[in-house]
Amino acid sequence: MRCFKLLGERVNARIFNSQVAGLQIRAALLNRFTQLGARVTVAIP
Structure with a gap:
């Protein structure tokens, strides 16, 4: 809610x-904005 305000x-x-x-x-x-700031984790085989 804080970010919304x-x-x-x-x-x-x-x-x-x-x-x-x-x-x-x-x-x-x-x-x-949340999607852009989210980390992408990739599993290395």
Whole structure:
């Protein structure tokens, strides 16, 4: 939740559907950042 708030604490849109879309974009960004920072482990035979 802390990282989510770092992207912006306010919801700027007034229309509910726009608010949902904005929050989904923030969640997608966080997931992408997490994916980029994850280590890839490869087993060596």
